[in-house]
Amino acid sequence: MVEQSVPLAVLASAVALAVLVRSAQTVVSAVTRIAIHYDVPDVVVGLTVVAVGTSLPETAAHVIASLGILGGTLDYEVASATVLGGNMGSSTTQQLLLFGMFLVGYGRYRPRPRFLKTTYVPMLAAFVLVLAVAWDGTLSRLDGGLLVLVYLGYTYWAVNNRERVGVPVERESRRIARDSALVVGGLVGVVASAYVVIAAVEVVVEALRLGGSIVGVVTIGLAAALPELSTVFEGLRRRSPDLAVGTLVGSNIVNPLLALGLGGAISGYAVPPVVVYWDLPVKLVAGVGLLVWLRYGTGGDFDRREGFALIVAYFAFLGGRLLLFPGQ
Structure with missing residues (x-):
């Protein structure tokens, strides 16, 4: 009977993931229009609405899973592994695959020194902090609370330092009531679809005896990166690297600090070994390696060679995960 429910669970998960991504995009667009109407500075919109909004799928999955763990409706280890795998999968997809795709499509890109100091280095610091608390x-819950506090502190510092970030092009809201309703409806869609995804994944994991972490990587991880993918395409279309790269790096700060921190603060998590010994080290080595290569291996910019290398590195990450940590 359980095996017979797998196709239905997979179908439900696919539909829910589509709703989850679309709902998150609706929320970001509507809130951005409202913020423009009230003359909220671009730096604030970029560091709050865009950064948090594009990570809504991961954040919602963490919160829903943690509430399920707390209420006893979800298995502690399976739910933990699923959302942690989704978090790591999504952020690594953005860091390697999507950034690589951007470089291949854009060509030569020179990161601003200020961007590296105020955004890229804090991303690496976030990886180190998560690795330390999950070791x-x-x-x-204390670890989760610490991650959230660090994120809030970073956001306050970044806003005050007026770091320039890209903001999606949206018209000023002319109908505040309608856009407010879209925000509420979108958030309901995010929460409801996140619940369906987590429940469906648990059915698949139990029936097929798969590792919840790898299932999270290939479901939540890939789907949750779709908002950032659309931002990359928009950045390429507008020839606006700040929009694409700022969103990708910013999401790699939001995901490990805010999304993971909120979930951890609610219920705490069991961390699969693959996260500690593969996911986070790969992210950290890739991030530091790219910075070192920028400093000593290039003339201070990236081009399509680095883009192709990052895409290859992403598939090496997936392959290594499957070969070295089967069943996780």
Whole structure:
């Protein structure tokens, strides 16, 4: 009977993932229009609405899974592995695959020194912090609260330093009530679809005896990166690297600090070994390696060669994960 429910669970998960992504995009667009109407500075919109909004799928999945763990409706280890895999999968997809695609499509890109100091280096610091608190195989509520506080502190500092970030092109809201209703409806869609995804993944994991982490990587991880993918395409169309790269790096700060931190603060998580010994080290080595290569291996810019290398690195990441940590 359980095996017979797998196709239905997969179908439900696919539909829910589509709703999840679309709902998140609706929320970001509507809130951006409202913010423009009230003359909210671009730096604030970029660091709050865009950064958090594009990570809504991951954040909602964490919150829903943690509430399910807390209420006893979801298995602690399976739910933990699923959302952690989704978080790592999404952020690594953005860091390697999507950034690589951007470089291949854009050509030569020279990161601003200020951007590297105020955004890229904090992203690497976020990876180190998550690795430190998860090293013992658990993420406690205290650890989760610490991650959220660090994120809030970083956002406050970044806004005050007026770091320039790209903001999607949206017209000023002319109908505040309608856009407010879209925000509420979009958030309901995000929460409801995240619940369906988590429940469906648990059915698949139980029936097929798969690792919840790898299922999270290939479901939540890939689907949750779609908002950032659309931003990359928009950045290429507008020839606006700040929009594309700022969103990708910003999401790699939001995901490990805010999304993971909120979930951890609610219920705590059991951290699969693959996250500690593969996912986070790969992200950190790739991030530091790219910075070192920029400093010593290039003339201070990236081109399509680095883009292709990042795309290859992404598939190497997936392959290594499957070969070295089967069943996780």
